[in-house]
Amino acid sequence: MLDDIVIGHYNADERSFIPVTVQESVNVTEQITISTVFKGIHEDMKTKAYYLIDYLNYTRGLHVQQRLVGCELLRDEPGRMMTLEAFNGESGFERRYNVQGDQHTDWKWPVIKSRAQLEYDAWLYAHFYRPLCISQLRTYLKKEQKRVMAKVKPRVRVIKRYCREAGVVQMTCLATGFYPRHINLTLLQDGQPVNEERITGGELLPNPDGTYQMRKSVELGAEEQRERHTYTCTVTHLSLDNKLDISIEPGPDPVIVVPSVLLLLCVFGFLAAFKIWRKRYSQPEQVHIHSLFH
Incomplete structure (x- = not known):
């Protein structure tokens, strides 16, 4: 996603990244690289999910693992990058890479990798994932600039x-x-x-x-x-x-109260008007009929 605009998704069956819109010119090498990254993330999440099910003593069934990876641009300059992970709604891993190049990692789950693997992950994060994320952010920002920069008043x-x-x-x-x-x-x-x-x-x-x-x-x-x-x-x-x-205005909407005397006057007035109407429209017919007999 670019901000809140969906750019594409990873198809696990085809093991490839599928853009939302068909692009006129597709950089094949770039698409292969992105698909490879997504494949690696998918496989790593599956491995970690099976491990956590056993470690946390969960029964087999439906479980949800989430991973959020993102990077930012600040006035076209590379900003932070972060990775957050959760399993069944509980966060367990956090990694942040700030503008100065400092990296902070916080583990709540047990570390299942060796020291050498952790050092390689940190190097890969700083020298491969972050540059790739920033380059993709710049690319899609240029393509979707009108949508991203749009402003609609509330x-x-x-x-x-x-x-x-x-x-x-x-x-x-x-x-x-x-x-x-x-x-x-x-x-x-x-x-x-x-x-x-x-x-x-x-x-x-x-x-x-x-x-x-x-x-x-x-x-x-x-x-x-x-x-x-x-x-x-x-x-x-x-x-x-x-x-x-x-x-x-905090108070309730005004309610119109009609006094009882005024209400009775209205009722009597209506009845009187009805009697006059009935007399007016019924009497001439009787007179007209009698005149015919005469």
Whole structure:
């Protein structure tokens, strides 16, 4: 993936890297190299998975091993590279290679390789995997620059729901349709961020068109509603020149109450109007009929 754009996938049956889009000119040597790297990663993950099943005393069945490898460019200069691994949802290995060339490795699982193998892995990581990752990042960044650099402003709206039984008002701030994915959505009370323990939501979710959405909600009890605090939904995003602030009225929506006397007058007025209408449209017919008999 390039940021959040899928570039391709590894087909384990064919043992080859399959790009998402058909490229006009394919560097065969480069594709073979990438496929070889993926093959090595796949085989290594399978070996480690079988070892961890036995070491952690898991029964045979469905297990999940994950490996995340990534590198970054900072203003076209090589940045960090990292590898994170987890098995059945529990992290067990981490390796980071920073800009200065320092390498940090953290093992939570037992080391199953010899010292010579570990030293070779560290050398391979620094002198082969990292340069290859950076070169591929530059290549795809050039090809997909328009998509990666696109900026779409978020559409922000406030949703307010009142639960009459509990006397609670739920205020929700929704930002949707934005790209890239990085956004800062904050609910403020009297200019200060609402305690995160009171916030529900906040997950970044994808939209079908490739954009993203996020919503955050907070519930206000009857006492907080009476105190008349000021609430604000504030949004910052790369597509916005300035932060976007939307004020929220904490109270429930106004309810129109009709006095009982006025309601009775309306009922009587309707009945009187109905009688007049009935008399007007029924009487002329009787008169007309009698006139015919005369």
